[in-house]
Amino acid sequence: MHAIMVSGPGGPENMSWTEVEDPVAGPGEVVLDVAATAVNRADLVQREGHYPPPPGASGLLGLECSGRIAEVGPGVVGWTVGDEVCALLAGGGYAEKVTVPVAQLLPVPPGVDLVVAGSLPEVACTVWSTVMMHGGLSAGETLLVHGASSGVGSHALQVARAVGAQVVATANSARFDVCRELGADVVIDYSGDVAGALSDATEGRGADVILDNMGGTNLATNVAGVALDGRIVVIGVQGALTGEVNLAALLARRGSIAALSLRSRPVDGSRGKGAVVAEVRDRVWPMIADGRVRPVVHARFSLSAAAHAHRMLAAGGVVGKLLLVNDQTAPVNG
Known part of the structure; x- marks a missing residue:
């Protein structure tokens, strides 16, 4: 071959x-x-x-x-x-x-x-394992997706909409329309005051789950924008490998930060790739079959x-x- x-x-x-x-x-x-x-x-x-x-x-x-x-x-x-x-x-x-x-x-x-x-497979398993299995996003909650026009981002917008969440996206202004088409209720220019715009969009609550691909670059913004009992999930470090966290602010919000990787997981076990794939087949494939996710x-x-x-x-x-x-x-x- x-x-x-x-x-x-x-x-x-x-x-x-x-x-x-x-x-x-x-x-x-x-x-x-x-x-x-x-x-x-x-x-x-x-x-x-x-x-x-x-x-x-x-x-x-x-x-x-x-x-x-x-x-x-x-x-x-x-x-x-x-x-x-x-x-x-x-x-x-x-x-x-x-x-x-x-x-x-x-x-x-x-x-x-x-x-x-x-x-x-990669976007579906990444989004489901992070936003849903770990983040526990549910109907009525708010998801913030950074890099929302990317492969993972474009899928996350659709899944969040399908489960009944409010969806906030960050993107370049040239891609605002496509983010709205894919399910974003609010789109924020990533080069602006993201935390302030998120606060305005959620009446001061912030996001219950934040899906981040930038790493250290977005840490301060994410902590400032996370809701009470909110969950920040980092899946990439495209912006920076390191960053400072205001732990007092995170404590005040009872927030959490998780850095999750899919590739390094074992095949078997409750957190393994096989378990993620099984949930994707049961939960995401029906969304694709009926057109809610494409x-x-x-x-x-x-x-x-x-x-x-x-x-x-x-x-x-x-x-x-x-x-x-x-x-x-x-x-x-x-």
């Missing part, structure tokens, strides 16, 4: 389409013929040498994919060769074939084609041209996800 290999830490010029050995399904695993994968911000960070895969995971880029089951390993039940699926991965999606633990498989949601399904795809590239997609994501302006399509399986413009 062929896969995208990275010759060493650096830019997209270090990526190449290279022949590698085919994977083999072990116990409790399947091999997929990949139809599509998607570019996540974490892929860029790994390419730069700052986000190594967890022990035992593939060293190839790619945290999600869709495809057809090509091989079933020992002990696998409920799935057969030829099934169309999508999957959460710890790595390996930028390839024509990939091995997946069966607990991380999902059926393609009703109404979604096989290629587009490759854009869903995939948001900005552009498609051939899998072999992944470097171009990396450049586009790094340049900014992407709304939702960038798909990498295995054109041996499905045409890029199909």
Whole structure:
């Protein structure tokens, strides 16, 4: 098979389409013929040498994919060769074939084609595990989503609206309309007084759950904007690795800050990837089936041209996800 290999830490010029050995399904695993994968911000960070895969995971880029089951390993039940699926991965999606633990498989949601399904597992599992399983967002509460036009952000807006929450988004002013279309009740310019605008939008209450991808840059804003008993969930450090926290302000609000990662979780256990995937199948897939949540795809590239997609994501302006399509399986413009 062929896969995208990275010759060493650096830019997209270090990526190449290279022949590698085919994977083999072990116990409790399947091999997929990949139809599509998607570019996540974490892929860029790994390419730069700052986000190594967890022990035992593939060293190839790619945290999600869709495809057809090509091989079933020992002990696998409920799935057969030829099934169309999508999957959460710890790595390996930028390839024509990939091995997946069966607990991380999902059926393609009703109404979604096989290629587009490759854009869903990482955002769906990230949002559900952070905003819902950890943050406990419920109807009538307020969610603040930073970077709301991103892949994770665009999905979080829709899920929050679907569960009956008030949704506040931060974004560049050029993307206000798309954030409103995706479910934001209020959109705030991220370069302005976010805490003040959030206070105005919530009559001084603040946000019950804050989903943050910037890290240290937003710590002070998040603490100032969190509601009583509010939950701040950090999933990225695009702005800064460190920051100061006003603990007195956080104590006064009985607030909490959690930094959560999906990729490093084990497959099994109550907090493992398998448990997250099971909840996504039970709770999010029905939202997609009835139209409350939809995939948001900005552009498609051939899998072999992944470097171009990396450049586009790094340049900014992407709304939702960038798909990498295995054109041996499905045409890029199909």
